[in-house]
Amino acid sequence: MKKNRNILMMLTAVILFTGCKKQLDTDAIGLTTLDDVNEVPTLNTVETAVSSSYQLMSNRLNILAQWDWGGGLVFQNDYVLQDIASDDAEKKWSPDGDQPWMDDINNFTFTSTNGGPNGLWKYSYEGIKRINLAIQLLRKPDIGTITGISNERRNQLLGEALFIRSFYYFSLVTNFGDVPLILKPVQTYQEAFEVAVRAPKTAIWDTIKADLSLSKSLLPTSKYSSATEKWRVSKGAAIALQAKAALFTKDWPQVLTLVQELDALGYYHLNTNYFSSFNTEFTDEEVIFAYDHKTQQQPANGNGICAPLGWGFFAPSADFLNAFEANDPRKLYTVNAAGQNVNKMLGSTDGANKGNDDAANNRIYIRYADVLLWKAEALIETAMLPEAIAIINEVRARARSTVAIDGSAPPAGTLPDRPASSDAAMVKTWLISERRVELGFEEHRMLDLKRWGIAKAVMTAHGKNYQDRHDLYPIPQGEIDASAGTLVQNPGY
DSSP: OHHHHHHHHHHHIIIIIOOOHHHHTTOOTTOOOHHHHHSOOOHHHHHHHHHHHHGGGSOOSOSSSSSOTTTTOSSOOHIIIIIITTTSEEEESSOOSSOHHHHHHHHTOOOTTOHHHHHHHHHHHHHHHHHHHHHHHHTOTTHHHHHOOOHHHHHHHHHHHHHHHHHHHHHHHHHHSSEEOOOSOOOSHHHHHHTOSEEOHHHHHHHHHHHHHHHHHHSOSSSSSOSSOTTSOOHHHHHHHHHHHHHHTTOHHHHHHHHHHHHHHOOOOOOSSTTHHHHOSSOSSSEEEEEOOBSSOSSOBSBTTHHHHHTTEEEEOHHHHHTSOTTOHHHHHHOBTTTTBOHHHHTOSSSTTTTOTTBOOOEEEEEHHHHHHHHHHHHHHTTOHHHHHHHHHHHHHHHHHSOOTTSOOOOTTSSOOOOOOOOHHHHHHHHHHHHHHHSTTSSOHHHHHHHHTOHHHHHHHTTOOOOGGGGSOOOOHHHHHHTTTOSOOOTTO
């Protein structure tokens, strides 16, 4: 029986989650399997099922394969698909022929075999596969009796698990549109093929929102779900991702309601210094959700993305650098062009961590400045322009009051407040500009351009061959082939 189950797990992985034997051979030691779910689980099984599902959010190198550059599996590809693809970033400081699949993303000449979308798909579905095992365990009626887990801990872990599944599906639906919706471990050969069918994106969004609503109700009402493991999903993170889902589905009143709910917790504020989110860990007031990288761990859990930065990867475009107003401290805190350092990604302002594949700096996914700008956008869309302008000015005020890297104060007149205006289009332009400079190199730009419906115009002006089909990435061709054609490709690919 055990042998058959293992074969089934491999079949399921080949059909949908992985598509390559190399990845199947690199599962972490002690990873929860379908055998663990179907047999008698232990408390450790339950804990591991949840904690291992976080791993796919990390910047760690080679989680799914060993140096599979062409398959897009060396690291998560958000920086490639959202920053390099946009008008913000280039592949390298000095153009070369290294990793041409990244050039194809940058130039919009990519096809359905490109490693970028392939890696995003595999990371997300591997995360979903793991978390579905955890959810099934946590929903066993007798799990407390079997394992001794307390009801409080069970609720917390289930709340985390539902957030994690929503997180991965958010990435999938925003990048691919309709995708397979898999909400439980696959039990039979027939199921393995049946799940390889694209569900409408409306069903994906409905599931994300329902999972997050339940997640929020299960998580403890405190800034951190755990005082000793502050990296875990919190109630604030669940509310914030709810608000982001409402933003992407243009439910403007719900965005405002959820941001108000988040504010009512009283946990999150703009840091005094703009860079504090990137060089401090769980002591600032702004970060809502981040992956907790640690150095000198076994297995390794360092921030591996710092390694390719040492190899010349990830550079700002001239257009991005020119987007900053004079003396804006955020420019140098984001990118030191003279030193060829992306400071945000390094978590340092002096080049520390560059080339280090075991750096300890966290990966930030949601911070309060981002949330404030969601609120400003919803206010614009609901014709509350003075309130929207006030928020934009709040973000600008923090920026201009931040001490520059050299310790000096920005000169008087830096980043003046936006004036009162009844022109919604102009205020929206201010919002777009503010998001770009506030959140640069945080993997938001391309998704922003797409949801605003301006990606084609902006990228064409930037000299890129952006076509309507590029509003979505292609389903990886290997996944379509493995499904025997059950998965249908996005138009134009």
